[in-house]
Amino acid sequence: MIVVTGATGNTGRPLVRALAVAGERVTATSRNIAEANVPEGVEFRQADLADAESLRPVFDGADALFLHDGGASAHTLNVSDILDVAKAGGVERVVLLSSLGVATRPESASHGVRGLSIEGAVRESGLDWTILRPGNFDSNTYAWAASVRADRTVAAPFADIGLPAIDPGDIAEVAAAALREDGHAGQIYDLTGPAPVTPREQAEAIGAALGETVRFVEQTLEQARAQMLSFMPADVVETTLAILGAPTPAERRVSPDVEKVLGRAPRTYADWARTNVAAFR
Numbered sequence: 001m002i003v004v005t006g007a008t009g010n011t012g013r014p015l016v017r018a019l020a021v022a023g024e025r026v027t028a029t030s031r032n033i034a035e036a037n038v039p040e041g042v043e044f045r046q047a048d049l050a051d052a053e054s055l056r057p058v059f060d061g062a063d064a065l066f067l068h069d070g071g072a073s074a075h076t077l078n079v080s081d082i083l084d085v086a087k088a089g090g091v092e093r094v095v096l097l098s099s100l101g102v103a104t105r106p107e108s109a110s111h112g113v114r115g116l117s118i119e120g121a122v123r124e125s126g127l128d129w130t131i132l133r134p135g136n137f138d139s140n141t142y143a144w145a146a147s148v149r150a151d152r153t154v155a156a157p158f159a160d161i162g163l164p165a166i167d168p169g170d171i172a173e174v175a176a177a178a179l180r181e182d183g184h185a186g187q188i189y190d191l192t193g194p195a196p197v198t199p200r201e202q203a204e205a206i207g208a209a210l211g212e213t214v215r216f217v218e219q220t221l222e223q224a225r226a227q228m229l230s231f232m233p234a235d236v237v238e239t240t241l242a243i244l245g246a247p248t249p250a251e252r253r254v255s256p257d258v259e260k261v262l263g264r265a266p267r268t269y270a271d272w273a274r275t276n277v278a279a280f281r
Helices: 012-021 052-059 071-076 079-089 109-123 138-151 168-180 199-210 221-229 234-245 257-262 269-275
Strands: 002-005 026-030 043-046 064-068 093-097 128-134 153-156 187-191 215-218
Touching (some): 002 012, 012 064, 064 079, 079 109, 109 128, 109 234, 138 153, 138 269, 153 199, 168 187, 199 215, 199 269
Parallel strands (some): 002 026, 002 064, 026 043, 064 093, 093 128, 128 187
């Protein structure tokens, strides 16, 4: 059995689907998961990563684990305790969803310091481990959905600075391969899309998917900061703005790892926009 934590998230949802389609027995878990969140026949259990003991019945009888890094709540996790409970339940293989920022922003409390601590716990767990380090997610642009629906407008900073954003579905497929196949133990995969794409180009791709013009408005740094502070912690905001506005060469790099694992190129942002256009209608 494979346990998927963060099963209602942008990566967890397609991962659960991919594993179920492949015929795997899956238990999907998150704090507020419900039957409507999983495919028919997939077991689900509510549990909180911040409470390792709540995961004990989830892990019972499992042999593999997809571990979400906790995102903005990473500081609340005791990953060593989670992995101890997982091992007690029978888990032998763990695939960690980490972040490219662990390598590119090691001095950042939100991306590097916490991420390195989580990765260290996984490496020292005694389990067969694989670490996934995606960069910018295509699905981050769901933040634009309300303004696109309301008046066909996107407002974002750094209009013409591109990053190789990745489709969460591709992350999920790499995770499924690492969970199901041998040969991935001890590997760290940097996961990106096939080419850098700018916010202006993303807005154009959404417009193309809609068959309508989507107007792009470039925000100032202060406008972007104020908006992001309404839903993100300050340290996460500052590191995120630094990545978006002044990406390092490593953050601009297109990684070969998706193709290496899946045998195909990663999907483009335009592919993602066409698949998810309903969110912007």
